[in-house]
Amino acid sequence: GDPIPRVEYTKEETETWGAVFRNLNKLYPTHACNEYLANWPLLREKCGFREDNIPQLEDISRFLRERTGFTLRPVAGYLSPRxxxxxxxxxxxxxxxxxxxxxxxxxxxxxxCCHELFGHVPLLADPNFAQFSHEIGLAAIGASEEDVNRLATCYFFTIEFGLCRQNDGLRAYGAGLLSSCAELQHALSDQAKKLPFDPDVVCKTKCLITTYQDQYFVSASFIDAKEKMRQFALSIKRPFAVRYNPYNQSIEIVSNTQHVAQIISDLKGDMCIIFDALKKLENSITHDK
Known part of the structure; x- marks a missing residue:
């Protein structure tokens, strides 16, 4: 598509960005998850994340595309959950x-922009987190309005306000936390109520927009949260299965044996690559000994 239009931000807007940047940057080393911290320096180097500069979406989108296949698309405000x-x-x-x-x-x-760029972008550059986000989206294709809202609630309490266990403690991975100094500190304090992440419980929890959340949900890792969401997605009733085709960036409906046969063929190709790689690694280890 066309490049994302570049925005000329005012001096006042840049100063506002700078104030948020300074305060959050002090908290990240002790409050943000490891995956966030790994990508934060890359964004500063590659995309112009600086106290005196608001990065442009086009530059970030190009960076993400190369890292995880995600791209950014500008919008004026809230979209519907679907x-x-x-x-x-x-x-x-x-x-x-x-x-x-x-x-x-x-x-x-x-x-x-502060919420999107400080909160979401660094983790969309992480392959496991990007896949987690992608699979929540795939689960919504063909789902009822009720199930879409359940998925959106799970998204809210993970990708927006999620916590995970790391470094013998808790770290934030939710964008709503990583873009808010006050709530980031609150969520990781003893005052905040924390529960284990369980999609069946989370999907019934009320989302709060103008205040701190009543509780936060803790996952062992992104991978653990992703596996739990995969199981949760299987409970969603829809008339067909879907998969994403990365070659033409389309969603394919899997509804007959020919579609299934094609997926199996693709998997066989991937398995051949895996077996070949494992064999070479084994030979390399044996040779080193």
């Missing part, structure tokens, strides 16, 4: 470009 999740199914993340008001840099009632 439209937003459908975007994730196509490995597209809808992203705002405006900056919160300078009178309150620590808070915004709607997702702004």
């Amino acid at each position: 439209d937003f999740l459908y975007g994730l199914a196509f490995r597209v993340f809808h992203c705002t470009q405006y900056i919160r008001h300078s009178s309150n840099p620590s808070y915004t009632p709607e997702p702004d």
Whole structure:
């Protein structure tokens, strides 16, 4: 598609961004998950994440495409849960470009550029996290409105407000936390209620928009959360199965034996590559001994 238009931010907007940048950057080493910390320096190097510069979505989108196949698409504000999740199914993340008001840099009632770029982008550059987001989107294809809302709630309490166990403690991976100094500190404090991540429980939990969450959900890892969400997705009733085709960036409906046979053929090809790689690794280890 066409390049994302570049925005000329005002001095006031850049100063607001800078205030958020300074405060969050102090907290990340002790509050953000390892995967976030691994990508944060890359974004500063490759995409212009600096205190005195608001990065452009086009530069970030190109970076993400090379890392995980995700791209950014600008939007003016909130999308419906279905439209937003459908975007994730196509490995597209809808992203705002405006900056919160300078009178309150620590808070915004709607997702702004600070929320998207500080909160979401660093983890969309992580393959496991990107796949986690992608699979939540795929699970929404063909689902009922009720099930889409259940998936959106699971998304909210993981990708927006999730915690995980790392470094003998808790770290944040949710974008709503990683873009808010106050709630990031609150969520990891003893005052915040924390529960194990269970999609069947999470999907019935009320999402709070203008205050801190009543509780936060803790996963052992992204991979653990992804596996639990895969099992949860199997409980969603829909008339067909789907898969994403990365070659033409389309969603394919799997509804007959020919489709299944093609998937099996693709898997056989991947398995041959895996067996060949394992054999070479085994030979290399034997040779080193």
